Amino acid sequence: MSAVLLQQIILGLREGSLFALVALGLVIVHKTTGVVNFAYGHMGMFAAYITFTFYTLLGFNLYLAVAIGITFAVFLGILTEKFLLRPIRHLSHSAMLIITLGMLMILEGMALLLWKQDFKQLPNLITGVPYRISLGNSFLIITRQDVLIFLVTTAIVFGTFFYLKYTKLGLAVRMVSQNEEASHLMGVKVGRVYVFAWGLGTGLSALAAILAAPKEQVQPNMMLNLQIQGLTAAVLGGFDSLPGAIVGGVLLGIIEQLVAKYISVELKTALALMVIIILLLVKPEGLLGKSTKRRV
Numbered sequence: 001m002s003a004v005l006l007q008q009i010i011l012g013l014r015e016g017s018l019f020a021l022v023a024l025g026l027v028i029v030h031k032t033t034g035v036v037n038f039a040y041g042h043m044g045m046f047a048a049y050i051t052f053t054f055y056t057l058l059g060f061n062l063y064l065a066v067a068i069g070i071t072f073a074v075f076l077g078i079l080t081e082k083f084l085l086r087p088i089r090h091l092s093h094s095a096m097l098i099i100t101l102g103m104l105m106i107l108e109g110m111a112l113l114l115w116k117q118d119f120k121q122l123p124n125l126i127t128g129v130p131y132r133i134s135l136g137n138s139f140l141i142i143t144r145q146d147v148l149i150f151l152v153t154t155a156i157v158f159g160t161f162f163y164l165k166y167t168k169l170g171l172a173v174r175m176v177s178q179n180e181e182a183s184h185l186m187g188v189k190v191g192r193v194y195v196f197a198w199g200l201g202t203g204l205s206a207l208a209a210i211l212a213a214p215k216e217q218v219q220p221n222m223m224l225n226l227q228i229q230g231l232t233a234a235v236l237g238g239f240d241s242l243p244g245a246i247v248g249g250v251l252l253g254i255i256e257q258l259v260a261k262y263i264s265v266e267l268k269t270a271l272a273l274m275v276i277i278i279l280l281l282v283k284p285e286g287l288l289g290k291s292t293k294r295r296v
């Protein structure tokens with residue numbers, strides 16, 4: 001394998017890790033509550049602004065500012081579910097989708113009001129000389145931030161799957177995602193499960209935004225492309241499959257990077273989506289999705 005090809009795969013893993021984080025959060029919320037959160041990316045964006053404010057303007061330690069930003073996003077997700085979505089669950093999913101669209105516009109408007117449209121800068125969470133790996137006559141260069149993104153995503157993925165599989169709340173989440181009405185009859189506190197799903201989902205959005213911020217910069221639409229790619233990854237992997245979200249994200253990141261290098265940078269997203277459309281025509285439920293899906 002050539003150094004150039006390997007470099008593109010490494011870059012694809014970096015982008016794919018961010019896509020996977022976004023897709024994982026979207027799928028957790030959708031699988032548990034049946035709602036596609038259109039404000040998902042903007043919740044992460046707002047958390048990135050909060051992190052910027054505490055770090056740059058108030059002088060907090062960077063990692064403390066990151067923790068504050070993610071905590072803010074978790075509570076934003078919980079409050080959105082509890083006070084905006086839960087009261088209208090009896091109406092329709094369409095009504096809840098409209099609420100998330102409203103949240104998107106509110107968060108964007110508030111960001112413009114509070115921080116204007118100027119791009120804000122957050123530093124890499126880890127700095128230092130990039131890793132240089134010798135491959136014959138060339139070098140493979142990997143930045144420390146790229147390694148961090150991959151390691152954090154890997155830890156989050158394994159931690160999430162462990163929690164969902166081996167804890168009581170994780171069992172409740174899996175029960176509700178399979179059959180909400182039966183879970184309620186069996187004594188599961190469905191509202192608590194919804195709160196957990198929204199808190200975890202929006203926390204992942206904040207983490208993805210903060211990890212992406214050094215490259216994307218903090219601005220109102222910083223998460224727009226990431227949300228689109230996260231949705232694409234979720235559909236590619238199967239919108240009812242948590243492992244599918246991860247596989248879809250990583251695969252999409254690598255495909256985009258290879259298309260950008262060997263075909264066209266301008267067409268990388270379009271051609272990657274064409275590949276995915278063809279794949280979905282063959283397997284509509286996604287790579288790891290179920291062919292039939294039920295939700296009460």
